[in-house]
Amino acid sequence: MSELRWLSATDGPESLPDPTEAMTEPNGLLAAGGSLDPDWLLASYRRGIFPWFETGQPILWWSPDPRTVLRPDELKVSRSLKKRLRGGGFRLTADHDFAGVISACAQPRRYTDETWITPPMLEAYSRLHELGWAHSFEAWADGKLAGGLYGIAIGKVFFGESMFARQSDASKVALWHALRFLSLQEFQMIDCQLPSAHLSHLGATSMPRSEFLSQLERLTQGAGTPGVFCDAFAACLEPPDNIPA
Numbered sequence: 195m196s197e198l199r200w201l202s203a204t205d206g207p208e209s210l211p212d213p214t215e216a217m218t219e220p221n222g223l224l225a226a227g228g229s230l231d232p233d234w235l236l237a238s239y240r241r242g243i244f245p246w247f248e249t250g251q252p253i254l255w256w257s258p259d260p261r262t263v264l265r266p267d268e269l270k271v272s273r274s275l276k277k278r279l280r281g282g283g284f285r286l287t288a289d290h291d292f293a294g295v296i297s298a299c300a301q302p303r304r305y306t307d308e309t310w311i312t313p314p315m316l317e318a319y320s321r322l323h324e325l326g327w328a329h330s331f332e333a334w335a336d337g338k339l340a341g342g343l344y345g346i347a348i349g350k351v352f353f354g355e356s357m358f359a360r361q362s363d364a365s366k367v368a369l370w371h372a373l374r375f376l377s378l379q380e381f382q383m384i385d386c387q388l389p390s391a392h393l394s395h396l397g398a399t400s401m402p403r404s405e406f407l408s409q410l411e412r413l414t415q416g417a418g419t420p421g422v423f424c425d426a427f428a429a430c431l432e433p434p435d436n437i438p439a
Contacts, residue, residue, distance in 0.1 A: 201228035201255075207237035213257035213407060222258030229253070230318035232325055239346055239353050240414050242407045244387060249312050259403035262386040262393060264354075266377035269370060270397040278363045279370060284341075285334040286371045288427035292323045295330040295342040299356035311356065319355070322346060329423050331372040333364040340364035343372060345384075347423075349414035352376055353385045369396070375427050382413055 199211050209228070216224040224243060228234055230253060238244060238255060247254040271279070296319060300311035322328035323344075332342040341364025343357035359365035373384070385406075386398050401409075 198223065199225040201225050203227070203229035203231075203234075207234040210234075210238055210241065210243055210255065213242045213403065216257045216259070218259075222256040223254060224257050225255045226252045228255065230314055232318075232322055232327070235318060235322060235346075236327065236348070239348055240410070242403070242410050244353070245315070246310055246387075247312070248310055256387075257403065258388060260400040261403055261406040262389045262398050263401050263406065264373075264384040264386055264393070264396065264398040266373045266381055266384060268397045269373050270395065271370065272395075275363060275366050275370070278367060283335065284364060284367050286368065286427075287332045287334065288372070288375070288423040289323075289329055290332050291339060291342075292328065292330040292344060293320065294339050295332060295344050295358070296320065296356075298339065298342070298358045298360070299344065301358070319344070319346075331368045331375075331427075333361075333368040333371075335361055335364065341366075342368045347381070349416075350380060350382045351385060351410060351413045352381050352383075354387075366396075371427075375423070379426065383409060385410075 198217075199215075201209050205228075207228070211225055213224060216222045230245065235245070241257075242261070243255050243257045245253050246256050296311065296316055300309050300316055302309055319328050323330070327348070328344060328346050330342055330344040333340050338360075340361040341357070341359035343354065343365060345352050345354040347353075357365045357369065376384070384398075386393050389398070389400060
């Protein structure tokens, strides 16, 4: 695609272009405009497309090539994290405080004042949570939210969106328990969207977009609403019998 496709919210999510039409520079930019309504978001994720834009920009839709993915059973656990997992210290929950997790993820990081989790994005994903599609995993310390992550579950794919930590290792512990839970629920792929050194250290790898789209179609085919995770997640926490030695 040589120029950006502009979308109208009135046209519906079926107006999203084929992800293979995305630009190579910037990598994956596919279209602008449209809507963040639930039907747009769910349709886009099923097609390997996601929104990502900053304040002052229109809604921008992306489908990069290659795609960064993580298998639930392939998380790399460092020596320090193994020690933290064995030692405990955090209370783990799922879907207990989605609003707290996404709000914490939206806070500026130490290396930038910018955030892509704008108020419209926060509202849109909170709506998906209310509908049973978006989920959060939390780590608590002394009764306070210490870290966590959130994303969207469709079929056997979890689309990771963002994570945060207010205490050392809190987000990593939450992620380890989240991936253990997702593996037990027979999820087969975590979409991490874009590469980073942090994700690489955790075990994420790159996959050609064509392969990602093929696997995505298979793993989300016929998917219904997965429902609230909290009860099933609590049941898998005791005992954590596969913490790495």
